[in-house]
Amino acid sequence: xxxxxxxxxxxxxxxxxxxxxxxxxxxxxxxxxxxxxxxxxxxxxxxxxxxxxxxxxxxxxxxxxxxxxxxxxxxxxxxxxxxxxxxxxxxxxxxxxxxxxxxxxxxxxxxxxxxxxxxxxxxxxxxxxxxxxxxxxxxxxxxxxxxxxxxxxxxxxxxxxxxxxxxxxxxxxxxxxxxxxxxxxxxxxxxxxxxxxxxxxxxxxxxxxxxxxxxxxxxxxxxxxxxxxxxxxxxxxxxxxxxxxxxxxxx
Amino acid sequence: xxxxxxxxxxxxxxxxxxxxxxxxxxxxxxxxxxxxxxxxxxxxxxxxxxxxxxxxxxxxxxxxxxxxxxxxxxxxxxxxxxxxxxxxxxxxxxxxxxxxxxxxxxxxxxxxxxxxxxxxxxxxxxxxxxxxxxxxxxxxxxxxxxxxxxxxxxxxxxxxxxxxxxxxxxxxxxxxxxxxxxxxxxxxxxxxxxxxxxxxxxxxxxxxxxxxxxxxxxxxxxxxxxxxxxxxxxxxxxxxxxxxxxxxxxxxxxxxxxxxxxxxxxxxxxxxxxxxxxxxxxxxxxxxxxxxxxxxxxxxxxxxxxxxxxxxxxxxxxxxxxxxxxxxxxxxxxxxxxxxxxxxxxxxxxxxxxxxxxxxxxxxxxxxxxxxxxxxxxxxxxxxxxxxxxxxxxxxxxxxxxxxxxxxxxxxxxxxxxxxxxxxxxxxxxxxxxxxxxxxxxxxxxxxxxxxxxxx
Numbered sequence: 270x271x272x273x274x275x276x277x278x279x280x281x282x283x284x285x286x287x288x289x290x291x292x293x294x295x296x297x298x299x300x301x302x303x304x305x306x307x308x309x310x311x312x313x314x315x316x317x318x319x320x321x322x323x324x325x326x327x328x329x330x331x332x333x334x335x336x337x338x339x340x341x342x343x344x345x346x347x348x349x350x351x352x353x354x355x356x357x358x359x360x361x362x363x364x365x366x367x368x369x370x371x372x373x374x375x376x377x378x379x380x381x382x383x384x385x386x387x388x389x390x391x392x393x394x395x396x397x398x399x400x401x402x403x404x405x406x407x408x409x410x411x412x413x414x415x416x417x418x419x420x421x422x423x424x425x426x427x428x429x430x431x432x433x434x435x436x437x438x439x440x441x442x443x444x445x446x447x448x449x450x451x452x453x454x455x456x457x458x459x460x461x462x463x464x465x466x467x468x469x470x471x472x473x474x475x476x477x478x479x480x481x482x483x484x485x486x487x488x489x490x491x492x493x494x495x496x497x498x499x500x501x502x503x504x505x506x507x508x509x510x511x512x513x514x515x516x517x518x519x520x
Numbered sequence: 521x522x523x524x525x526x527x528x529x530x531x532x533x534x535x536x537x538x539x540x541x542x543x544x545x546x547x548x549x550x551x552x553x554x555x556x557x558x559x560x561x562x563x564x565x566x567x568x569x570x571x572x573x574x575x576x577x578x579x580x581x582x583x584x585x586x587x588x589x590x591x592x593x594x595x596x597x598x599x600x601x602x603x604x605x606x607x608x609x610x611x612x613x614x615x616x617x618x619x620x621x622x623x624x625x626x627x628x629x630x631x632x633x634x635x636x637x638x639x640x641x642x643x644x645x646x647x648x649x650x651x652x653x654x655x656x657x658x659x660x661x662x663x664x665x666x667x668x669x670x671x672x673x674x675x676x677x678x679x680x681x682x683x684x685x686x687x688x689x690x691x692x693x694x695x696x697x698x699x700x701x702x703x704x705x706x707x708x709x710x711x712x713x714x715x716x717x718x719x720x721x722x723x724x725x726x727x728x729x730x731x732x733x734x735x736x737x738x739x740x741x742x743x744x745x746x747x748x749x750x751x752x753x754x755x756x757x758x759x760x761x762x763x764x765x766x767x768x769x770x771x772x773x774x775x776x777x778x779x780x781x782x783x784x785x786x787x788x789x790x791x792x793x794x795x796x797x798x799x800x801x802x803x804x805x806x807x808x809x810x811x812x813x814x815x816x817x818x819x820x821x822x823x824x825x826x827x828x829x830x831x832x833x834x835x836x837x838x839x840x841x842x843x844x845x846x847x848x849x850x851x852x853x854x855x856x857x858x859x860x861x862x863x864x865x866x867x868x869x870x871x872x873x874x875x876x877x878x879x880x881x882x883x884x885x886x887x888x889x890x891x892x893x894x895x896x897x898x899x900x901x902x903x904x905x906x907x908x909x910x911x912x913x914x915x916x917x918x919x920x921x922x923x924x925x926x927x928x929x930x931x932x933x934x935x936x937x938x939x940x941x942x943x944x945x946x947x948x949x950x951x952x953x954x955x956x957x958x959x960x961x962x963x964x965x966x967x968x969x970x971x972x973x974x975x976x
Binding site for chain 1 (some may be wrong): 522525526529530533534537609610611612613614615616
């Protein structure tokens, strides 16, 4: 059941954010989307999660499309958006129970899953029974992760999952993602954190100027002796930054 | 069935939260809020009984009350205690659009705020039953329902990426304007109000159906957007420009001026003799009504200097001092006072009550309101919800005890001096005093603690 993106284009206020983006992710692959700030990564993720409608192109999850099997897809989809829309008035525990209701999980099963997720992702000092509105950035991210995983999704889409997480939590997340990936699942990851991401990913796509500059496996990408970081910089070809104009600051 | 389960779960959680994890002080504070609403209800109910002495018909009084509720409903989004959920079900959850729309609207409509207003109207109608026709009561409920929907629409439009946003905004604006024009333009206003309500409901359903995502890049926080384009040469002009271009500031300023319509309509429909007698008999000066926009603006000034991170950080991280903040505050305050005076003077002149005494009264009231904001804004770097009306309608506060007490004293003086019904004002003041004490002990959230730690 591959995740297929076919010639997606999106325009905001006359500005072309995405133009003709297409790729395919197969089972047991962890796809890493990387690019500069404002390259269109979050917009693409929002389109994949049905949060934003594309101007043209299509997204399909195997044979399922949002036009025909919207609810079937969403039952198999776990999403952690960059701005986690958790309800601040609820506690973390209550929110997970609420998400369980949306996925129609039996109450006991939902509690059991929520408990084990919280035990894994939350530290002893972090209280999941406080209101989400009082959570730190990292805790909010973790509760979003737990909510995205509660129903054991086949397709997992994570937007900046490492942002705001401390090193211990990031390492835990890496270990979890490595274990979660199997022959029936797909992980789609967008992150600027190379050090953690490269421990999980199998494939990557480099988005630049609304179009994919590279799509392929990590092996294909890093075929040369360059590191992944150097290879990415080679593809993105950033303008050489000189400190000439900043002499007043650095001198 | 799934929708029922979702709604019952959320309501069950909300009802638990009334007491869960809260101190006795906080629970009593919530009860106090209901008591204040009930007290207001008694006061307004009695106004119906004495409406002849005030020289207005019950239907007119009802119109003014509804308009006040309208203003409060639209402004309440700025009170953290009354933030609507707006869109609790992002579209990546397996819930159909219709179910999502239904749940979102129902959760927002049936809120603690609506319950408080229901208590208020319930008491008003019980006491003034003989003076208010059944159809008027029904229309009032419909109007409140309609305005609550309009309020929700505005929130969705400002915070979410909604297709056809300008069309929705136009419908909401027409709804609000239509409400103001209703008594003058339409003979059969019952039909009109019902039509407005139905249109609002239809539009709301459409909106809830379409709402998909918060902030996709089109809608950005105004201050951030304008920091990049603001090319002012001096710090003050830079901050003033940023401040006045802030979306939330402009919205509340517009609402404040909209509230101005209330006293303007009142003055325009009385003859000079009635107005003079009302002022002398009841110690209720209509000029007080013109202070409402100033109150609104005082609130947003506090907000802007409190939790508006961009502006606050700009001022304080760039070598801003309290003195410079205070001067800036005064300049902004003078701007709004001038606008208010421009609207006030022709109205007073038109009804031949343009006297030194009335102008003095306006000046005293306006300066009092500005003074409250001035003291609060320069003594603490936290979000402040407490000024006059807010003091009475929102118990949950993050103000410091000293600021709360200062506010209370100033507002009490204002109420005692000019209230038209002494017994009521004494009651409000006593409850306000108790509320201020509770406010000083109320819990602060982690966010505010961190914020305070950073800026202390």
